[in-house]
Amino acid sequence: xxxxxxxxxxxxxxxxxxxxxxxxxxxxxxxxxxxxxxxxxxxxxxxxxxxxxxxxxxxxxxxxxxxxxxxxxxxxxxxxxxxxxxxxxxxxxxxxxxxxxxxxxxxxxxxxxxxxxxxxxxxxxxxxxxxxxxxxxxxxxxxxxxxxxxxxxxxxxxxxxxxxxxxxxxxxxxxxxxxxxxxxxxxxxxxxxxxxxxxxxxxxxxxxxxxxxxxxxxxxxxxxxxxxxxxxx
Amino acid sequence: xxxxxxxxxxxxxxxxxxxxxxxxxxxxxxxxxxxxxxxxxxxxxxxxxxxxxxxxxxxxxxxxxxxxxxxxxxxxxxxxxxxxxxxxxxxxxxxxxxxxxxxxxxxxxxxxxxxxxxxxxxxxxxxxxxxxxxxxxxxxxxxxxxxxxxxxxxxxxxxxxxxxxxxxxxxxxxxxxxxxxxxxxxxxxxxxxxxxxxxxxxxxxxxxxxxxxxxxxxxxxxxxxxxxxxxxxxxxxxxxxxxxxxxxxxxxxxxxxxxxxxxxxxxxxxxxxxxxxxxxxxxxxxxxxxxxxxx
Numbered sequence: 001x002x003x004x005x006x007x008x009x010x011x012x013x014x015x016x017x018x019x020x021x022x023x024x025x026x027x028x029x030x031x032x033x034x035x036x037x038x039x040x041x042x043x044x045x046x047x048x049x050x051x052x053x054x055x056x057x058x059x060x061x062x063x064x065x066x067x068x069x070x071x072x073x074x075x076x077x078x079x080x081x082x083x084x085x086x087x088x089x090x091x092x093x094x095x096x097x098x099x100x101x102x103x104x105x106x107x108x109x110x111x112x113x114x115x116x117x118x119x120x121x122x123x124x125x126x127x128x129x130x131x132x133x134x135x136x137x138x139x140x141x142x143x144x145x146x147x148x149x150x151x152x153x154x155x156x157x158x159x160x161x162x163x164x165x166x167x168x169x170x171x172x173x174x175x176x177x178x179x180x181x182x183x184x185x186x187x188x189x190x191x192x193x194x195x196x197x198x199x200x201x202x203x204x205x206x207x208x209x210x211x212x213x214x215x216x217x218x219x220x221x222x223x224x225x226x227x228x229x230x231x232x233x
Numbered sequence: 234x235x236x237x238x239x240x241x242x243x244x245x246x247x248x249x250x251x252x253x254x255x256x257x258x259x260x261x262x263x264x265x266x267x268x269x270x271x272x273x274x275x276x277x278x279x280x281x282x283x284x285x286x287x288x289x290x291x292x293x294x295x296x297x298x299x300x301x302x303x304x305x306x307x308x309x310x311x312x313x314x315x316x317x318x319x320x321x322x323x324x325x326x327x328x329x330x331x332x333x334x335x336x337x338x339x340x341x342x343x344x345x346x347x348x349x350x351x352x353x354x355x356x357x358x359x360x361x362x363x364x365x366x367x368x369x370x371x372x373x374x375x376x377x378x379x380x381x382x383x384x385x386x387x388x389x390x391x392x393x394x395x396x397x398x399x400x401x402x403x404x405x406x407x408x409x410x411x412x413x414x415x416x417x418x419x420x421x422x423x424x425x426x427x428x429x430x431x432x433x434x435x436x437x438x439x440x441x442x443x444x445x446x447x448x449x450x451x452x453x454x455x456x457x458x459x460x461x462x463x464x465x466x467x468x469x470x471x472x473x474x475x476x477x478x479x480x481x482x483x484x485x486x487x488x489x490x491x492x493x494x495x496x497x498x499x500x501x502x503x504x505x506x507x508x509x510x511x512x513x514x515x516x517x518x519x520x521x522x523x524x525x526x527x528x
Binding site: 051052053073074075076077078083085089091092093094098101102103104106150 | 411412415416418425
């Protein structure tokens with residue numbers, strides 16, 4: 001299986017500060033990958049650089065064989081990558097439904113609006129409220145739901161469970177498994193190690209702006225000592 | 234004779250109407266400024282010049298091509314809107330990554346250049362533009378005499394404000410605009426062509442200003458400096474309404490126009506400064522403006 005997303009020797013900068021120091025990773029079609037790592041090692045930066053939000057970057061990013069480095073930010077989604085940011089990015093001046101319909105459909109195969117409301121009944125109930133009047137969990141659902149409409153092949157999620165109640169976290173896990181079953185490729189950053197260990201196929205461990213380990217979920221038990229040391233959990 | 238607060242009713246209503254007319258222009262102009270500021274974070278100092286351009290395009294269309302008022306009301310905003318879009322695409326868009334001060338300085342320079350050029354070509358004196366024949370004359374409302382053209386200006390500016398508000402609040406394009414105003418980067422990451430949206434927005438703001446300019450041509454004289462006099466008041470309106478608030482700009486425009494008109498009745502000496510006094514008070518009590526969200 002060829003990689004859907006191939007990242008090679010990726011460097012990125014915030015102004016003067018050099019944040020990514022040669023990230024190498026690959027994500028296969030249909031895989032669910034989790035990036036682990038302590039705070040400030042460059043996990044969010046990796047996602048934002050792949051997305052094209054951080055433009056001061058060098059190295060290789062290939063998506064479905066296409067070089068993404070020269071693609072402008074507003075064309076990244078059209079190549080087939082959807083993004084759910086850490087702060088969720090729900091718009092206060094838009095209703096729930098307007099938020100849901102905001103990202104343009106970029107390819108066939110996205111979920112229909114009915115299907116989305118079936119998966120997230122809360123959003124149907126609240127569809128005329130301002131987006132930010134939703135609870136944190138509902139906002140996270142909305143942030144994910146609006147990408148599902150667009151028909152992207154790769155879903156990038158930055159800490160989807162952050163600050164949410166256990167029952168909501170469980171719900172997000174269910175949704176992600178459902179998406180994976182539909183063939184969606186998923187790349188997420190997650191601090192909630194227990195959550196990640198239940199849904200991911202493979203892990204990358206990040207430290208000091210590069211990937212320091214890469215292993216499938218089956219090797220997780222053997223790696224626990226090392227993970228405890230690196231993650232400090 | 235009927236009086237209200239010791240003022241003859243006719244004088245009162247007359248000033249109220251003048252206030253409403255001025256308020257119509259304040260509302261149309263501050264609306265454009267608010268839309269541009271909201272999305273582009275540019276304080277568009279060229280707004281007065283774009284208003285003047287609208288009036289001049291109408292005048293020149295009439296003088297050289299015999300194009301009447303009604304066509305000019307469509308063509309002038311289109312021409313000035315395209316000109317605005319061109320300016321945004323070729324020049325203003327290069328300044329977004331810099332300090333917002335650069336956008337302000339650029340549009341200020343642009344205004345001086347445009348106004349200076351027109352003053353060189355046409356002189357500083359105002360030129361008359363006649364009221365279209367179908368709106369000449371006036372109507373006796375019983376309690377006062379209403380010049381038809383002024384009534385038209387009040388109605389059409391209300392319609393234009395309402396139309397713009399609906400465009401922004403109720404359409405798909407408007408939802409892009411609102412979302413991009415909140416978080417430009419994320420909207421772009423969703424695959425929406427934000428650079429194009431910025432160009433369209435600046436063009437729309439310029440077109441609105443030009444529309445107001447054509448409306449103003451038969452009331453005020455068409456002169457290269459007609460915008461300079463107005464724009465300072467309009468900035469005060471935007472500040473009172475709350476920077477970037479669409480509804481705030483509209484409501485405050487009419488409100489301050491009327492406040493100014495009524496001050497003329499009760500204490501004429503203060504009529505030129507009343508808007509700025511209100512601005513100072515609002516800034517002291519509610520720095521985000523009457524309709525602004527607290528930052």
